[in-house]
Amino acid sequence: MNLTRRQWIKNGAQLTAASMLPWSLWADQPQVPHINIQARETTASWFAAPTPIWAYNQPKLTLQQGVMQTLRVTNHLPVPTTIHWHGVRVGNAMDGVSGLTQAPIEPGASFDYQIMSPDAGTFWFHSHHNTIEQLARGLYGALVVTGNNEPRFERDWPLLIDDWSLSRNGRIDPAFANRHNQSHAGRMGNFLTINHQAGPWRGEANAGERVRLRLINTATNRILQLHAAFPGALWLAKDGQPLAIPEPVPEVILLGPSERWDIGWIARDAGQLLEVSGDEPLLVAQVDLNPAEGTGVPAYPDAMALPANPMPHVPAGVNQRVPVTLEGGAMGRLQTAQFQGEPHSFRELAARGQFWAISGQTGMPEAPLFRARQGESVELLLDNRTAFPHTVHWHGHHVWADGRWHDSLTLLRGQKQSVRLMAGNPGKWLIHCHMIDHQATGMMTWFEVV
Numbered sequence: 001m002n003l004t005r006r007q008w009i010k011n012g013a014q015l016t017a018a019s020m021l022p023w024s025l026w027a028d029q030p031q032v033p034h035i036n037i038q039a040r041e042t043t044a045s046w047f048a049a050p051t052p053i054w055a056y057n058q059p060k061l062t063l064q065q066g067v068m069q070t071l072r073v074t075n076h077l078p079v080p081t082t083i084h085w086h087g088v089r090v091g092n093a094m095d096g097v098s099g100l101t102q103a104p105i106e107p108g109a110s111f112d113y114q115i116m117s118p119d120a121g122t123f124w125f126h127s128h129h130n131t132i133e134q135l136a137r138g139l140y141g142a143l144v145v146t147g148n149n150e151p152r153f154e155r156d157w158p159l160l161i162d163d164w165s166l167s168r169n170g171r172i173d174p175a176f177a178n179r180h181n182q183s184h185a186g187r188m189g190n191f192l193t194i195n196h197q198a199g200p201w202r203g204e205a206n207a208g209e210r211v212r213l214r215l216i217n218t219a220t221n222r223i224l225q226l227h228a229a230f231p232g233a234l235w236l237a238k239d240g241q242p243l244a245i246p247e248p249v250p251e252v253i254l255l256g257p258s259e260r261w262d263i264g265w266i267a268r269d270a271g272q273l274l275e276v277s278g279d280e281p282l283l284v285a286q287v288d289l290n291p292a293e294g295t296g297v298p299a300y301p302d303a304m305a306l307p308a309n310p311m312p313h314v315p316a317g318v319n320q321r322v323p324v325t326l327e328g329g330a331m332g333r334l335q336t337a338q339f340q341g342e343p344h345s346f347r348e349l350a351a352r353g354q355f356w357a358i359s360g361q362t363g364m365p366e367a368p369l370f371r372a373r374q375g376e377s378v379e380l381l382l383d384n385r386t387a388f389p390h391t392v393h394w395h396g397h398h399v400w401a402d403g404r405w406h407d408s409l410t411l412l413r414g415q416k417q418s419v420r421l422m423a424g425n426p427g428k429w430l431i432h433c434h435m436i437d438h439q440a441t442g443m444m445t446w447f448e449v450v
């Protein structure tokens with residue numbers, strides 16, 4: 001978070017002491033030293049009085065494409081936790097889903113995640129244990145995987161955009177699970193941050209420099225409606241996967257919870273990022289031109305297209321078709337669904353805190369939605385029969401839809417969408433709504449790759 005000058009000096013002193021150690025002590029260290037991530041209680045400096053939040057000591061991680069890295073997560077929180085590496089095609093045991101792929105990390109304990117990302121791009125990491133509370137308290141960070149052949153950007157800025165629900169005293173509203181929110185669009189916040197700091201975020205570029213903005217929606221439930229006023233900007237990637245050909249940025253970017261957009265821009269003028277869902281546009285980020293450098297001829301080549309990642313080939317044929325029907329919620333038409341192996345009426349489900357279903361099942365069903373052999377091509381027929389939008393997230397996989405890869409896809413009310421999933425790493429993988437209020441009240445299932 002915000003390092004004060006005193007902390008900075010202290011860390012500097014530690015670094016000096018360590019670098020004076022004799023070489024022999026370092027000889028047995030692995031080539032890539034592990035990265036320590038601490039989940040802990042801290043405070044944010046948004047107002048005159050500090051706001052208690054939970055956060056990682058590393059709000060931004062940078063990994064190298066194709067390099068195995070140990071991420072040692074130590075839990076300094078008073079409760080158990082895990083970390084999910086959102087969008088990274090990890091081995092199943094490293095996916096961080098408590099109760100499915102691992103036991104939660106107890107307070108005071110550590111867990112080593114062995115992460116090797118085959119893909120370069122923009123990802124993020126967040127708690128996947130009691131997510132409804134832990135994500136809302138701030139347990140997330142940016143995960144940037146750098147590739148060897150990427151074009152150089154003189155400025156590279158991840159922007160983690162969050163929507164906090166604060167009480168009048170400036171503290172996080174402790175009512176994380178509210179039945180009304182959960183059966184509707186989810187808990188909406190009233191305070192926007194960028195990289196855990198109060199907005200607007202400000203950056204500075206020299207005229208002609210290439211700028212890469214990595215937009216990441218870390219909100220628990222809010223779909224951001226972003227207007228990117230960066231003249232000539234190009235959309236480079238979705239959910240960490242490059243577009244084959246960069247496209248002009250549309251007037252409004254609909255960025256559902258957990259979705260990412262990479263935007264490339266040549267700074268010839270100042271630029272702004274605005275959130276436009278409310279009555280008045282809200283300034284999220286501002287990039288100014290460095291006045292000392294003046295303006296003039298761009299100093300760098302214009303090419304910004306990102307090289308493709310080693311994604312699977314999508315064949316014309318499919319091995320199986322699976323309906324993924326989203327149902328339930330207020331003003332929905334859900335009559336009955338299976339919960340814990342038994343059929344229940346919507347009223348009975350609501351009494352058990354379940355409001356949403358996927359293909360007739362609510363909560364985590366015992367049997368997977370489908371099983372696929374590694375390499376199989378599965379067509380998923382998404383059908384949002386609810387009165388609300390949903391952002392569906394696939395673990396360990398991206399799906400192919402409308403000529404792009406997505407690990408999360410927002411479906412508006414009534415929307416149908418056919419997507420293609422190429423079964424990847426073996427294991428048990430979640431599919432859930434990334435509006436955490438919906439996930440927590442039933443909109444979650446899983447599939448198995450064998």
Ligand SMILES: [Cu+2]
Binds near residue numbers: 389390391434435
């Ligand atoms: Cu949802």
